[in-house]
Amino acid sequence: VQAGSVIVMSVPSASFRDVTTQVAALCEPDDMVISATKGIERRPQGGGFLLMSQILDELLPTRRVGVLSGPNLAEEIADGHYTGTVVASRDDGVCDTVRQVLRSATFRVYANSDVYGVELAGALKNIYAIICGIAGGLHVGQNTMGMLITRSLAEMSRLAVSLGANPFTFLGLAGVGDLMVTCTSPLSRNYQLGSRLAQGLSLDQALEDMGKLAEGVNTLGVVCDRARELGVYMPLAFGLHRLLFDREDIGAVVTELMTGGQPIDVEFARPDSTLTVGAG
């Protein structure tokens, strides 16, 4: 590895810690290490979870870390479809370098300084892809799908803010851009899982039928635990949890969504919001 190099890590979240340990042995303090992995790691003890950038910060000798995320289907990038992505780092120099190194005539890189927000968006969206897969399997209309995706954004950003992220990140490519694509794409494993659940299969049956894992299931468990600890209201995630693990009827989950206690369109837009943008 040459000093000042850019290393992009795209490995499954379950192997991320091991690979980072190996990279750490090769990496210089000037190097830039960028995670392209969308996932979370459950903390072995003490509750909560770690994001991939937190594993990089913990193990690497460089502070020049960042993350990449966005609506980026690899096959489409390879085929030359116009694609936008986000690089997020607290170090503006990392963002500038990654933008220069990765950009091409068909690939555009935008910058964001909210690392946790970008990572949380990429990880959390898998939960909502399952929900939209269920909705798609039930042949809901466009009004319903638009409401589901928007309310998904509301609760994703609500949790993210409670963890110190910036809700505006959810207005960008890693937020709404990636969510929209994942939640309407039958190519997503999480969406496929939802479709099977809509047919009446149990979680175990659906996973067996697919023959592969859906990342959103693990994310769901960890995130619901954390949201309960923090007192964050996430009716869609909690409803999916009851549907998957308590086999609650979908009608009850829908009723909670339509009659739940939170009447505000966008909480952060309220004049009495205590959020200070840019504080973090």
Next chain:
Amino acid sequence: VQAGSVIVMSVPSASFRDVTTQVAALCEPDDMVISATKGIERRPQGGGFLLMSQILDELLPTRRVGVLSGPNLAEEIADGHYTGTVVASRDDGVCDTVRQVLRSATFRVYANSDVYGVELAGALKNIYAIICGIAGGLHVGQNTMGMLITRSLAEMSRLAVSLGANPFTFLGLAGVGDLMVTCTSPLSRNYQLGSRLAQGLSLDQALEDMGKLAEGVNTLGVVCDRARELGVYMPLAFGLHRLLFDREDIGAVVTELMTGGQPIDVEFARPDSTLTVGAG
């Protein structure tokens, strides 16, 4: 009209001023008047445009005005599909009353206090539906569509902020919810116009072929004029304007989008953003 009534006005924007004048003659200071019209009115002189709520404020004897917007296809509401909408008013009592009056087991109403933001989102989205119709007609991939819709949100909220609206509104049902549905729906006239433009028809040919107007064309002209006056960077809207009215090649428009000067994912998320949320 009974005192303290709720009047919902859903008329074409071209007739809105006339109908409001008639309503004004019947309306009491306690009545609540809500616009469900998505559109703008070009100011006859002096440049710029008025939103429907500004026409209500100008002509009515009541200050209790509001607007309704969101991903709300009328046919789907009538068919009982689950639907979410937004009521926006500076008067919390108006929001509460409308929420109670309109809600049902399948229709949920969320509140927002950012009236102009909600109206601007509903009007501006028609411009981006034309652009997404072009993209759909060119068979772009999901990465590209995700980028287009997200960058549409970026420039819609940029203009809205310069007009005093709250960018967070674009994270809600009237913003991303409505935009996403309109920009992926072949039912939208604006999307249909875009599809025809992608086939190589001129604007006049495409409109003649459709046999009906697309609201986004008028909105585009007024909005581009205003954005130039205010110095707001809107590469997608300006590019569409050159495509429609100067018959510029689509390749040049795409190149500007992929190489343009604005490298930030979400401007309002920057630590140096001067935006103060909740000030308005």
